[in-house]
Amino acid sequence: MSGAEPVAGWSWEQVRQALVVVDQQSIVVSATGGATALFGCHENALVGSSLAQQFTDPDGFQALLAGDGQDQGAGGQLQTLTGAMVRLDCLRCLSADGAAGDGGFSILLTPAGGRRQEDQWRETRMAKLSLLNQVSDALYGADLDLEQILQAILVCMTADQGLRFNRAFVLLVEDGVLRGKMAIGPNNADEAAEIWRELAGQSAELLEMVAQYDQTIRETDVAVNQMVTAIEVDMTRTDHTLIKTLTEAHVRRVSPESEEAGAAELRAQLNCREFAVAPMITRRGPVGVIVADNAISNTPISDLDLEFLQMFANQSAGAIENSRLYAELAQRLQDLSLAHEKQREDQETLLKMERLSVMGETSAIVAHELRNPLVAIGGFARSLTRNIAADDPNLAAAKIIAEEVVRMERIIHDLLDFIRPPKLLRQLTVVDEWIDHVAETWRLRAEESEVELVLDLQAGAAEVEMHPGEIQQVVQNFLLNAMQAMTGPGTVEVRTRLVDGGVRVIVADDGPGFDPELVEKLKAPFFSTKPTGSGLGLTICAQIIKAHGGVLAAENRAGGGAKFSFILPLPKNAAN
Amino acid sequence: MSKILIVDDEPNLRLLYETEFQLAGYETRTAADAQAGLVILDSWSPDLVILDIRMSGMDGLETLQQILQRERRVRVIFNTAFSSYRDNYLTWAADAYVTKSADVTELLDKVSELLQTELTAKQ
Numbered sequence: 001m002s003g004a005e006p007v008a009g010w011s012w013e014q015v016r017q018a019l020v021v022v023d024q025q026s027i028v029v030s031a032t033g034g035a036t037a038l039f040g041c042h043e044n045a046l047v048g049s050s051l052a053q054q055f056t057d058p059d060g061f062q063a064l065l066a067g068d069g070q071d072q073g074a075g076g077q078l079q080t081l082t083g084a085m086v087r088l089d090c091l092r093c094l095s096a097d098g099a100a101g102d103g104g105f106s107i108l109l110t111p112a113g114g115r116r117q118e119d120q121w122r123e124t125r126m127a128k129l130s131l132l133n134q135v136s137d138a139l140y141g142a143d144l145d146l147e148q149i150l151q152a153i154l155v156c157m158t159a160d161q162g163l164r165f166n167r168a169f170v171l172l173v174e175d176g177v178l179r180g181k182m183a184i185g186p187n188n189a190d191e192a193a194e195i196w197r198e199l200a201g202q203s204a205e206l207l208e209m210v211a212q213y214d215q216t217i218r219e220t221d222v223a224v225n226q227m228v229t230a231i232e233v234d235m236t237r238t239d240h241t242l243i244k245t246l247t248e249a250h251v252r253r254v255s256p257e258s259e260e261a262g263a264a265e266l267r268a269q270l271n272c273r274e275f276a277v278a279p280m281i282t283r284r285g286p287v288g289v290i291v292a293d294n295a296i297s298n299t300p301i302s303d304l305d306l307e308f309l310q311m312f313a314n315q316s317a318g319a320i321e322n323s324r325l326y327a328e329l330a331q332r333l334q335d336l337s338l339a340h341e342k343q344r345e346d347q348e349t350l351l352k353m354e355r356l357s358v359m360g361e362t363s364a365i366v367a368h369e370l371r372n373p374l375v376a377i378g379g380f381a382r383s384l385t386r387n388i389a390a391d392d393p394n395l396a397a398a399k400i401i402a403e404e405v406v407r408m409e410r411i412i413h414d415l416l417d418f419i420r421p422p423k424l425l426r427q428l429t430v431v432d433e434w435i436d437h438v439a440e441t442w443r444l445r446a447e448e449s450e451v452e453l454v455l456d457l458q459a460g461a462a463e464v465e466m467h468p469g470e471i472q473q474v475v476q477n478f479l480l481n482a483m484q485a486m487t488g489p490g491t492v493e494v495r496t497r498l499v500d501g502g503v504r505v506i507v508a509d510d511g512p513g514f515d516p517e518l519v520e521k522l523k524a525p526f527f528s529t530k531p532t533g534s535g536l537g538l539t540i541c542a543q544i545i546k547a548h549g550g551v552l553a554a555e556n557r558a559g560g561g562a563k564f565s566f567i568l569p570l571p572k573n574a575a576n
Numbered sequence: 577m578s579k580i581l582i583v584d585d586e587p588n589l590r591l592l593y594e595t596e597f598q599l600a601g602y603e604t605r606t607a608a609d610a611q612a613g614l615v616i617l618d619s620w621s622p623d624l625v626i627l628d629i630r631m632s633g634m635d636g637l638e639t640l641q642q643i644l645q646r647e648r649r650v651r652v653i654f655n656t657a658f659s660s661y662r663d664n665y666l667t668w669a670a671d672a673y674v675t676k677s678a679d680v681t682e683l684l685d686k687v688s689e690l691l692q693t694e695l696t697a698k699q
Contacts, residue, residue: 364660368657368658369657371657371675371676371677372586372589372657372676374678375589375592375657375676375677375678376586376588376589376592377678378677378678378679379589379592379596379678379680380588380592381678382678382679382680383592383595383596402678405678406678406679409677409678416659470665540665540668540669543665543668543669544665544668
């Protein structure tokens with residue numbers, strides 16, 4: 001400083017703070033070493049020059065000094081030509097006579113780097129938080145289907161007002177596989193410029209942007225969509241970078257050099273270098289991942305970017321899950337409604353059938369009940385026709401009565417024929433299987449009576465049309481007869497054989513056989529309504545077999561003992 | 577002359593059948609229910625019984641069972657308004673099954689047929 005002589009060897013050059021004194025015209029009067037270093041020039045060059053010119057915004061500097069015209073000038077921040085951001089504290093100098101006046105200014109310049117950055121950070125965070133707010137409106141507000149939600153997510157990821165990534169890819173978990181679903185982002189820088197230009201021109205709000213997605217960006221995004229849909233990673237590959245993101249449940253930045261499983265593959269598939277992966281997880285489990293990169297501008301992905309990406313991914317997970325649950329619910333409701341409808345229809349049909357059945361039953365009963373009176377009416381009318389003289393006019397009346405009764409009987413007959421359900425009592429049965437079953441149920445009883453039951457079934461797979469219950473009755477009858485005939489231990493054989501056109505069933509014992517008198521007793525039918533009754537008698541058995549189109553025989557065996565047998569005919573078409 | 581027992585719970589039908597059978601030359605007795613019928617069966621020993629199925633008290637099927645347990649074998653014809661019992665094999669022990677009709681001819685023919693074979697068998 002001019003005037004006072006400093007301590008020997010000392011000069012203002014040695015002062016490291018940047019302090020500059022300027023006159024009223026902002027010309028540098030004196031400057032410290034720190035100031036010259038800040039401005040990147042020699043003291044000689046600085047002193048005598050306009051300080052305003054050292055800043056990128058000279059007018060800003062002048063405005064600062066103008067301040068509010070008071071003793072204290074304004075403080076503020078400016079950027080020097082050297083690119084440093086500095087804070088200026090200006091204080092008016094005293095005039096030569098000691099009064100505050102136009103004495104110029106002394107200006108202390110301090111680097112504002114750290115604080116400025118922090119402020120910027122804070123600003124950006126605020127902006128992005130308010131964005132997230134907007135986004136949640138966009139995602140949760142309307143009735144969006146999954147497709148629309150994915151689009152909204154992607155637009156928010158890349159829009160200027162959004163998270164500002166160049167490109168974003170969404171992959172969802174389906175049946176244990178992470179699959180690429182949708183992507184957004186220009187395939188090259190030219191496309192990017194075009195799109196941002198177009199959209200900037202419209203300066204749309206985020207929500208509007210989301211709505212406009214269909215029109216503008218879709219056509220240009222064919223390439224990235226092809227890229228993403230080609231990606232498929234099985235969830236069991238826990239070492240894969242994408243799956244790892246899900247298991248660790250935290251966003252991660254994957255560097256261009258990363259050698260993690262799948263990283264190189266993804267870089268190749270997506271044609272990018274550095275990328276970020278954010279997991280989308282809800283309480284129900286992993287929903288998918290969002291992959292983002294700046295492959296066009298190659299802007300490094302900052303920590304702030306990652307932080308917001310995570311927050312956004314969390315919201316997206318919820319929105320996707322929501323839409324899926326909603327779709328599931330809608331489907332279930334539809335299924336339920338269909339089932340309900342079907343049930344209602346079935347019930348109606350059942351009611352109808354019941355009504356018909358009841359009607360049928362009632363009709364049958366009525367028809368039958370009508371028969372008795374008709375028999376009386378018609379019967380006596382006939383007898384009248386016999387007894388009334390031929391020339392008696394009453395004869396005609398009697399005849400008419402008789403005729404009308406005949407007519408009524410016919411109606412009843414037809415009605416009952418119509419109502420009667422078809423006879424479904426007979427079915428094709430494998431003879432051997434059935435005979436085996438029937439005989440086996442008697443094994444215990446046979447053992448109790450010390451009778452050995454021997455089965456010799458050789459009819460193979462031959463089938464006949466039979467009423468199983470009735471045939472069972474016949475065979476049981478034979479078995480009962482055999483056991484009753486034998487007084488001590490013995491053997492009863494049950495055999496089946498294929499004969500010409502039929503199957504023969506034989507029950508033979510080695511008892512005393514029967515004498516002719518016994519035949520009569522056997523033929524006398526005695527029956528019980530209980531299933532374990534004492535038997536039907538031979539006549540009934542004969543009737544049953546006859547009804548089946550077969551023949552029954554009873555005889556004495558040559559070596560002693562009785563033999564009962566019957567033949568059941570094979571069905572017509574199988575008789576060959 | 578052959579003896580016919582008619583068991584039917586309808587009084588008008590009993591009258592009709594009695595008239596018709598007597599006209600045809602048979603000796604007849606009637607009963608309104610199974611119990612009465614069995615009493616007549618045991619005391620009068622008819623050659624043939626015409627049995628209704630649907631009666632109050634013991635029905636025709638059970639009655640047949642009772643009849644057949646007797647030593648002496650008597651012919652039995654089921655005469656019923658209900659054709660559905662035809663499928664029930666319990667009725668197969670009877671000698672015939674006739675569906676009631678105002679035209680008594682079928683019944684008369686069956687009776688005649690059965691009694692004829694009876695006569696032939698006895699010879």
